[in-house]
Amino acid sequence: MxxxxxxxxxxxxxxxxxxxxxxxxxxxxxxxxxxxxxxxxxxxxxxxxxxxxxxxxxTTIAAGHFYLGGGTRPQLANDIEDSIEDMFNYLMANTPDPDVEKIRLYCEQSVDHFTWLEKQGVPFNDGFYQQKHVEQPTDECLIWSGNEKAWPVSEKARPAPRGHKVAIEGSGGGxxxxxxxxxxxxxxxxxxxxxxxxxxxxxxxxxxxxxxxxxxxxxxxxxxxxxxxxxxxxxxxxxxxxxxxxxxxxxxxxxxxxxxxxxxxxxxxxxxxxxxxxxxxxxxxITSPFYPPESLIKGILVNKHGNRFINEDCYHSRTTDACLKQAEGKAWLICDNAIFGRPLFGMQELVDAWETVEEMEQDLKLPRGELQKTLTSYNDFAKQGEDPEFHKHSDWLQPIVEPPFAAIQCSFNQSIYVGxxxxxxxxxxxxxxxxxxxxxxxxxxxxxxxxxxxxxxxxxxxxxxxxxxxxxxxxxxxxxxxALSEKNKQEKHKKVAIKTAAEV
Ligand SMILES: Cc1cc2nc3c(=O)[nH]c(=O)nc-3n(C[C@H](O)[C@H](O)[C@H](O)COP(=O)(O)OP(=O)(O)OC[C@H]3O[C@@H](n4cnc5c(N)ncnc54)[C@H](O)[C@@H]3O)c2cc1C
Missing domain, CATH: 3.50.50.60 (FAD/NAD(P)-binding domain)
Structure with a gap:
């Protein structure tokens, strides 16, 4: 540069x-x-x-989500309890090198900013789309659009939905x-x-x-x-x-x-x-969302060693970032018959389905016994609504036990990543x-x-x-x-093309 x-x-x-x-x-x-x-x-x-x-x-191809909170009208209309402090703690916890002053001001003036956007003509309604999605199909405004309910951030700030989607069905909000x-x-x-x-x-x-x-x-x-x-x-x-x-x-x-x-x-x-x-x-x-359908969040992401590496209920760019950090960028989402659905955005392909986890493990060339061990341990805890290793929220914990078992390809260079x-x-x-x-x-x-x-x-x-x-x-x-004082004297002008200094 x-x-x-x-x-x-x-x-x-x-x-x-x-x-x-x-x-x-x-x-x-x-x-x-x-x-x-x-x-x-x-x-x-x-x-x-x-x-x-x-x-x-x-902006014209953006989904049209604005991250705002601290008690906006749609939040209040849906009895969502949010505060400037929670929003601040959330953004601070999610930012590697946070500018405290900017984040503080952004949170403090977030409600005003929402009102200002509406005043400029940007339409929002008071609807609340509660499921986890990427491009919500309805025109409802309030959405979960980050890691609010996902560990570890969920422990640092009280979770609240803060995505405010422009009132339009599906995409096209931007x-x-x-x-x-x-x-x-x-x-x-x-x-x-x-x-x-x-x-x-x-x-x-x-x-x-x-x-x-x-x-x-x-x-x-x-x-x-x-x-x-x-x-x-x-x-x-x-x-x-x-x-x-x-x-x-x-x-x-x-x-x-x-x-x-x-x-x-x-x-x-x-x-x-x-x-x-x-x-x-x-x-x-950089992202590659495997959900919706949100049932897939009940699956587990494993790497080439057959081990989990993240709570799967994080925002999609966080799970994608974790996939990218695995050896050779290799990752699969493992699910069973009860939760399977094809990823809606078609960014990942189904590798195959198998009657046993052992067969799946062999075909994916994972170290023998590792995926079976990972699943057994995950299932044991999931039955009790717990995930001591990665703290996936209990809403998404369900033992993966119903054959056939499927693997969805999430590896870098083998599924679609956008950024x-x-x-x-x-x-x-x-x-x-x-x-x-x-x-x-x-x-x-x-x-x-x-x-x-x-x-x-x-x-x-x-x-x-x-x-x-x-x-x-x-x-x-x-x-x-x-608000700057006029530093430069205004001159009368006429619109004519002239040569630049470089061209003269
Ligand atoms: C698919 C997609 C979905 C997204 N969805 C969201 C979302 O829902 N929420 C969210 O927060 N973020 C979203 N983002 C990110 C967000 O869209 C962008 O960060 C944001 O739109 C950038 O706005 P901007 O005004 O800076 O740039 P732009 O909207 O790109 O505007 C810049 C303008 O500058 C013009 N320009 C460039 N060079 C010159 C020049 N030399 N002279 C004159 N004009 C010039 C361009 O033509 C362009 O019109 C999304 C991004 C993508 C790609």
Whole structure:
């Protein structure tokens, strides 16, 4: 990541500004939308430059879960007892390198944030989908979307469902949220340029970011940011070069990359080009959910030694992370006739079914007797509703005794693993891009998948954290940027294409 092609342009090299706004926002996904709306409500003029020909960032393919709690309306409507402290303890326990201040604020203002999202037009209802699922088929809002009820986190924070799904049946929640946010942004006076790919930042002589250079249909334009530029251009899932350098696990061929083509790391590169530093770039959500059907959670995951390695009732990216850590990435889900069902998402295949565990053990080439031993011990305890080794919740404990016995292939490279990046620019609690001394790069903010805030890895991830933090910290970035004094003199502009400094 040397980022040479992103080298900033110095202000004196800009012969003419074609446009200006208080806040210039790069990209319009959930982060761009929230920064734009945050800026508008603080009285700033906002211009969004979006590389796509419409709104089609990764948010539009998201399930539409937002991780919020501490007593939101849907939680209260369903008599769910949750508190800021429980949510805080939960997120702290699930995050490898937690930013205490950010997590605290996110939890304290979570109820307000839910209300704000609704006010911006994102629809939520008070329904509660109680089963464990990945993309809930109904439009019910409240969902279990993390490790709340799973050990060891269940001992650190009182479990509560905190996933808030946009009111839509099945998938498409992210897309619906974006449609609504676009409508609100347009009504609020946000201006848009589509097919506008931001290529470089413009800095003044003191190093402050004062604008951007973008290209549209082969022509170059310069836009002045009177107050700030906000990077909201998504992650780097689609940059094989950046993945190889920073996130090798996700770079592997065995992981299907999820995102939009513009998740090429440009936002991060732009930030780095003016002194910003990155954080948690090796973090990725890599997953391969074996449930639904949720009956499969009553199965056991075993490795090539025939041993269990995790409580199977964890959130799917946590069990996937554990599978990846096994020798040769080998793992199978073992179940019996009573709990068997084909994994709904078709990401794992049934290896086979056998009348005895001994035959299964032989065919899977597991060490003789090991799987039988594992199952005998598991079943003995399951009968008593206990799992002393991995503490799977008693709801999911049922002896695996009814033939035929089945093995579902969960190994890396033999089942479908999907993933996207979680790391990005290091930012302050107000979204300011930080340099190597943790000082703000003047005039520059970042939010969403190109920034690093709460989500850091797949083992601790809860569905809804990305949309939650992108909208929460995005809105803060917009408001903070809008509150800056006008550093850059506004100029009259006309929209004409001119040559960039590099082209002259
Ligand atoms: C299949 C899937 C499902 C998911 N479901 C959920 C979920 O339910 N809940 C959750 O919390 N997270 C979910 N995530 C993660 C979440 O969707 C992303 O983290 C989030 O949408 C990122 O938002 P963003 O605004 O940062 O990026 P995006 O939504 O990708 O928006 C960035 C925008 O920037 C534009 N852009 C890029 N480069 C430039 C440039 N140079 N100039 C101008 N514009 C540019 C892009 O075209 C894009 O429109 C999911 C991810 C995937 C892949």
């Amino acid at each position: 040397d980022g040479k092609e992103f080298s900033p342009i110095r202000e004196p090299e800009v012969s003419e500004w074609q446009d200006s706004a208080d806040l210039v926002i790069v990209g319009f996904g959930i982060a761009g939308a929230s920064t734009a709306l945050g800026g508008c409500e603080s009285g700033a003029s906002v211009l969004v430059l979006e590389k796509g020909s419409g709104i089609n960032g990764t 897309n619906l949220a974006m449609k609504k946010l676009l409508e609100t942004a347009e009504k609020s006076g946000v201006r848009f340029q589509y097919n506008a790919a931001v290529k470089q930042l413009v800095i003044n002589l003191s190093g402050r970011v004062v604008g951007v250079h973008y290209s549209q249909f082969g022509q170059s334009y310069f836009v002045r940011a009177n107050k700030a530029v906000i990077l909201a251009a998504g992650g780097f899932t689609m940059s094989s070069e950046m993945l190889r350098e920073h996130c090798p696990r996700l770079a592997e061929e065995g992981v299907m990359k999820q995102g939009n083509p513009n998740d090429d790391g440009t936002g991060i590169q732009l930030g780095v080009s003016v002194g910003g530093v990155t954080a948690h770039m090796d973090g990725a959500l 996207f990046t979680l790391g990005g620019l290091k930012v302050s609690i107000d979204g300011q891009v930080l340099d190597e001394n943790s000082q703000p790069v003047p005039g520059l903010y970042a939010a969403g998948a190109c920034a690093s805030n709460i989500a850091q890895d797949g083992a601790g991830y809860s569905s809804g954290t990305c949309l939650g933090e992108a909208s929460f910290f995005g809105r803060r970035a917009g408001k903070h940027g809008a």
